[in-house]
Every structure is written in structure tokens, then in C-alpha cells.
Amino acid sequence: MAVLLAHEAEKGTAAMSDPVEKAQIIKLAEGLYVRQAVDNMGWIDMGEYAIVVDALEQVSLEGEVLDSIELTLGDKPVRYVINTHTHYDHVALNEAFQRKFSSEIINARTCSLPQDGREFTGNRKVRVFPSPGCHTNEDYCIWCCDDGVLFVGDIFGWGLIPLTRALNDKSAELLIATYERLAELDADTVVPGHGTICGTAELVRWVKYFRWLLKEVALHSQGKSGPVRPEKIALPEDMIGWWRFEQWKHADSVRRVIAAVEKGRLTI
Numbered sequence: 001m002a003v004l005l006a007h008e009a010e011k012g013t014a015a016m017s018d019p020v021e022k023a024q025i026i027k028l029a030e031g032l033y034v035r036q037a038v039d040n041m042g043w044i045d046m047g048e049y050a051i052v053v054d055a056l057e058q059v060s061l062e063g064e065v066l067d068s069i070e071l072t073l074g075d076k077p078v079r080y081v082i083n084t085h086t087h088y089d090h091v092a093l094n095e096a097f098q099r100k101f102s103s104e105i106i107n108a109r110t111c112s113l114p115q116d117g118r119e120f121t122g123n124r125k126v127r128v129f130p131s132p133g134c135h136t137n138e139d140y141c142i143w144c145c146d147d148g149v150l151f152v153g154d155i156f157g158w159g160l161i162p163l164t165r166a167l168n169d170k171s172a173e174l175l176i177a178t179y180e181r182l183a184e185l186d187a188d189t190v191v192p193g194h195g196t197i198c199g200t201a202e203l204v205r206w207v208k209y210f211r212w213l214l215k216e217v218a219l220h221s222q223g224k225s226g227p228v229r230p231e232k233i234a235l236p237e238d239m240i241g242w243w244r245f246e247q248w249k250h251a252d253s254v255r256r257v258i259a260a261v262e263k264g265r266l267t268i
């Protein structure tokens with residue numbers, strides 16, 4: 001059960017404002033914290049040392065982040081910094097951790113992992129494993145099995161199709177297969193790279209949404225000579241509260257599927 005430590009959204013305005021406008025330190029388990037904001041990061045107490053997951057976009061956050069880690073975990077050395085991938089908004093503080101703790105940086109560029117990943121042990125187990133292809137070819141996930149917490153980086157984007165490469169039959173199948181495999185872990189908490197934290201139910205819901213979207217677009221394009229109009233495909237009501245989904249992510253996903261179908265890349 002997540003415990004909010006700071007900056008709880010003000011009641012009454014919560015529906016209007018962006019829930020991650022202010023960074024919040026959230027305790028997911030004893031010694032396991034997430035700094036939830038537009039860019040997320042986590043830190044994990046392993047007993048003798050700590051692991052950090054992702055390292056934000058702004059180097060100016062160094063002082064604030066180091067203070068938060070010390071406040072919550074004490075002065076344990078951050079022995080490892082794991083990046084879910086190497087986009088600029090996940091690695092900015094790598095250098096700060098290296099400077100302060102001589103941390104080992106673990107990502108697909110510094111450390112190529114076997115398929116079953118690498119396990120870190122201490123007072124809990126943490127496994128980092130490659131899960132490439134959904135967002136980048138470098139995607140790593142971090143599974144804290146004792147706590148039921150899964151860090152997925154930008155594989156889950158609150159309704160966004162996470163691919164940075166083309167959407168086609170092959171990449172669509174890979175997305176669905178990866179989500180289904182991640183859902184099998186049955187994590188209580190899923191930490192995406194950006195925005196509010198969620199759970200396995202959201203991974204499952206997105207697969208259902210994605211399959212529905214593929215079918216809807218196919219249906220609307222049947223027997224039509226002109227292009228499918230994106231506004232014909234309304235967002236599902238139960239997903240209206242998803243982070244930034246109604247604002248732009250649904251429209252973006254619809255446009256992407258329509259483009260892929262019209263170019264003949266997506267036939268499923």
C-alpha cells in the first residue's frame with residue numbers, strides 16, 4: 001500500500017490540476033520509495049547499500065534528490081543506478097551518483113544483460129531484466145518481487161503507444177506480448193517512467209484498449225474511400241481519468257493506428 005509522504009493534492013482542485021505538477025515522495029514499502037513527478041525515479045534500501053532506478057532530466061534536482069534519499073534511507077551508499085533506458089530524461093543525475101558514491105551505472109549501454117537479467121540481493125531481492133522493443137531497443141524493467149513493485153520505464157505511457165519506432169503488425173504483437181508477460185508478474189504497483197504510479201490492472205486495461213483501437217479503426221476504414229476521421233473513435237469512459245489521456249494521448253494513439261492502417265503496415 002502506497003503512503004504519500006509529501007504534497008498530497010489539494011482536495012477539490014485535484015480533478016482540475018495535473019496530479020504530478022508537484023513532486024511527491026511515495027513510500028511503496030519499507031525502504032522502497034518513488035519520487036513521483038512528470039519524470040519518475042525510485043530508490044530501494046538493500047540493507048548495506050541502496051539502488052536507484054532512473055535519474056531524471058534536470059541536473060539541478062541533484063540536491064533535492066540526494067536529500068530525499070538520505071532523509072528516507074539514511075546515509076547508505078547508492079551502489080547501483082539502473083536506467084530503464086538511456087533517453088535524456090532518465091539519466092541526468094547518473095553523473096551526480098557516480099561523483100558522490102562511485103555508483104555503477106546499469107543500462108543497456110553500460111551493461112548487456114542475459115534474458116533472465118541480473119539479481120541484486122540484500123534485505124530484499126531486486127531483478128533487472130531486458131524487455132526490449134516496446135519503447136526503445138534498450139528497455140530494462142526492474143522487479144522487486146518481495147514488494148510486488150515493478151518499474152517499467154516508458155513501456156507504459158498511460159494510454160500512449162510507447163513505440164519510438166514504426167507501428168506495424170510485428171511491433172503491435174510485441175507490445176501485446178510484452179504487456180501480457182509483465183502482467184503475469186501480477187505486480188501490486190507498476191511505476192511508469194512518467195506520471196502517476198499504477199498497478200497491473202492498468203497494463204491489462206491498456207492491452208484491451210489497444211486491441212479495441214485496432215478493431216475500431218479497421219471497422220471504420222472498411223468500405224470507405226476516404227480517410228478514417230479520428231474524432232469518430234471516442235475514448236473509453238473508464239479511461240478518462242488516465243494521466244493526460246483525455247488531453248492528448250488518446251488522440252495521438254488513434255492517429256497513429258489510423259496512419260499505420262492506411263499505409264498498410266497494420267493489418268491485424
Ligand SMILES: [Zn+2]
Nearest residue numbers: 085087135154
Ligand atoms: Zn523514453
